[in-house]
Amino acid sequence: xxxxHDLSKTYxxxxxxxxxxxxxxLTIERGDIFGIIGFSGAGxxxxxxxxxxxxxxxxxxxxxxxxxxxxxxERQLRKARQKIGMIFQSFNLFDGKTxxxxxxxxxxxxxxxxxxxxxxxxxxLEMVQLSDKENAYPSQLSGGQKQRVGIARALxxxxxxxxxxxxxxxxxxxxTYSILELLQEINRKLNLTIVLITHELDxxxxxxxxxxxxxxxxxxxxxxxxxxxxxxxxxxxxxxxxIVERYRxxxxxxEGAGAGI
Amino acid sequence: MRDDVLELLWEGLRQTLYMLVWSSLFxxxxxxxxxxxxxxxxxxxxxxxxxxxxxxxxxxxxIRSIPxxxxxxxxxxxxxxxxxxxxxxxxxxxxxxIGAAPFLGRIVESALKEVALGKIExxxxxxxxxxxxxxxxxxxxxxxxxxxxLTIAVIAITELTAVAGAIGAGGLGSxxxxxxxxxxxxxxxxxxxxxxxxxxxxxxxxxDYISRSISRKRYKLE
Numbered sequence: 001x002x003x004x005h006d007l008s009k010t011y012x013x014x015x016x017x018x019x020x021x022x023x024x025x026l027t028i029e030r031g032d033i034f035g036i037i038g039f040s041g042a043g044x045x046x047x048x049x050x051x052x053x054x055x056x057x058x059x060x061x062x063x064x065x066x067x068x069x070x071x072x073x074e075r076q077l078r079k080a081r082q083k084i085g086m087i088f089q090s091f092n093l094f095d096g097k098t099x100x101x102x103x104x105x106x107x108x109x110x111x112x113x114x115x116x117x118x119x120x121x122x123x124x125l126e127m128v129q130l131s132d133k134e135n136a137y138p139s140q141l142s143g144g145q146k147q148r149v150g151i152a153r154a155l156x157x158x159x160x161x162x163x164x165x166x167x168x169x170x171x172x173x174x175x176t177y178s179i180l181e182l183l184q185e186i187n188r189k190l191n192l193t194i195v196l197i198t199h200e201l202d203x204x205x206x207x208x209x210x211x212x213x214x215x216x217x218x219x220x221x222x223x224x225x226x227x228x229x230x231x232x233x234x235x236x237x238x239x240x241x242x243i244v245e246r247y248r249x250x251x252x253x254x255e256g257a258g259a260g261i
Numbered sequence: 262m263r264d265d266v267l268e269l270l271w272e273g274l275r276q277t278l279y280m281l282v283w284s285s286l287f288x289x290x291x292x293x294x295x296x297x298x299x300x301x302x303x304x305x306x307x308x309x310x311x312x313x314x315x316x317x318x319x320x321x322x323x324i325r326s327i328p329x330x331x332x333x334x335x336x337x338x339x340x341x342x343x344x345x346x347x348x349x350x351x352x353x354x355x356x357x358x359i360g361a362a363p364f365l366g367r368i369v370e371s372a373l374k375e376v377a378l379g380k381i382e383x384x385x386x387x388x389x390x391x392x393x394x395x396x397x398x399x400x401x402x403x404x405x406x407x408x409x410x411l412t413i414a415v416i417a418i419t420e421l422t423a424v425a426g427a428i429g430a431g432g433l434g435s436x437x438x439x440x441x442x443x444x445x446x447x448x449x450x451x452x453x454x455x456x457x458x459x460x461x462x463x464x465x466x467x468x469d470y471i472s473r474s475i476s477r478k479r480y481k482l483e
Contacts, residue, residue: 054382081388092383095479096401106387109397139480157387 002028002051002161002193007060008217009046020046021057022217028210030160033187033194035208035225037201038236043217044197048163051195052084053077064161082110085154089166091146093138099125099149100134106157124152127189128182144175151182155190162186164196168203176200180207201240204228213237269436270452276350277432277460280422284357285415291358292365292414295321297395299370307381307391321363329424332360353430357421365414372406373399405476412468416461423457433457 009021020043028034038044049055051062053069062069067080093102100121107117125131128148138146147167154162164183168176184207187194196208204211204225211228213221213236220234232241295317301307302314327335333356337347340355376399384398400407426434433453441450 052386054386078388078390081386084386086383086386088379088383090377090379092377092379094380094383094398094402096404096475105384105389105397109384109387109389109393137479153383153387163386 001030001065002026002195003061003063004047004051005061005063007047007050007057007062009043009050009055009057019217021050021060023060024214024218025060026212026219026222028193028195030193031187031191032210033184033196033208035196035198035204035211036214037198037204037211037240038214039199039239042214042236044199044214045165046217047214048165048195048197051161051163052081052086054086082106082157083159084161084163085157085159086163086165087147087150087154087167089169091138091143091150093146093149093153095138098135098137099130099141102138102149103152103156106153110157120156121152124156127155127186128152142175143171144178147171147175147179148182151179151186155186155192158190159192161193161195164194164198166197166199169198169200173202176202177206183207201244266449266452269440269449270433270456273431273433273436273453274456274460276430277419277422277426277434277457280350280353280357280425280430280432281415281419284354284361284422285418287354287358288361288365288414288418289411291362292369295362295366296369296373297399299366300373300399301391301395305378307385307394317366321366324360324363325367329360329421330428332356333425333428336360348429350431353422353425353432357418357425361414361418361421364417365411368410368414369407372403372410375406376402405472405479408468408472408475412465412472415464415468419457419461419464433460 004024004026007021007024008019011018011020022043024043024047036044036047046055050057051064051069053062057070060070064080064084069077069080072080094105097105103121103124104117107120112120122131125134128151130145130148130152133141133145133149138149141149150167162183168179171179180203183194183196186192196203198204208225210223211225212219213228213234215234215236221228221232221237228237229241229244232238298317299314299321302310302317304311324332333353336356336359339359340347340352343355344351346352380398380402381394384394389397422430422432423434423437426432426436427438429435433456437450437453440446441453
């Protein structure tokens, strides 16, 4: 279970301050696929990056399982991060390493022996169906394959949580679906908690169980995905769902006119 | 006459190579340390320390603003202290290493900065320590750019050995000055210049070859 309490983060530039997170609180159950949706600049990326402290919050706490992430010192934080996987919009693979060594990286920095690394890497590569690409370099892979490597790399240390920072935003719809299905399968198999930052309704609708809507650094709506689509309460949620609604109306009109869609 | 040219040339080349290899080695080691220090202590990087960054940066700029021929003179006491003399190729290695290191620091810095911050963040997110990030991410990812930069640096050091030759370091530079300039031996001057050109060409080719073979492996380029 992830418990976030009263989290704040302000960015300061030369003559401006920007409150990315403004006293945000949120609870995510174990084994959930939890979507966090919001428009650009709403603070969703900052939120997920505060969960493993790639970004240091100014105030508030993050607890994952029994570990209060925000209380850890550098050394403890590194240890804790080994159990928090993360995947990125731009994949962030290491271009100079083969697929095998990309995936092996988290294990190597954790100091595992060679035999264990081999075994674990082979296992996760099989799970993401890239066993045949073991010796390829990232530049030789498609976007979807790259994100699969990203997922394998994030899972190789058997984390409890997987953070996804716009993980499908740079992929085409078809590839997005295949990645989402993979995440769903992993969630079922490993009972892994997945936190997904997105601005795509498709992603929410396809795999998320629960969703929180973020607006100006605060959670303005929090519930099941069905609630979000059927009875959106916040402004942001309505604006998102409104787009879908408009298309449904348009479709009704066209069908009424016999356009036969 | 042909014989003595070849003999002098061979002696000069040997001394130049001796200075080049050792001073490149030391300058690269110091330069890597400086360059890495500059990058990791920068704002938002893995070991942010703005004061250290500023001090290192100022130090580099300071040494780089001194013309090399003056720097050699300034560093003569250091050479005497380290190896007991201010003459000959070995003494020049001290000045060359210290003189070239700040330049190397800067080009190492710019090569390392080409590594996308996202990769460093990814490494961080898997629990890598700053040292692990430096040696397992930053340097390997920057390797093709680093090799290209180091090639430029080694060629620059070749030029510097010739300058050092002018004030008693020996090598091809000294040969050109002593014979070509002071004794009007145009044949020696000419032979020296050709040798230096070939040497520089050879260094450039080697650097290109290494850099290209790393890139080709990674990106399957032609």
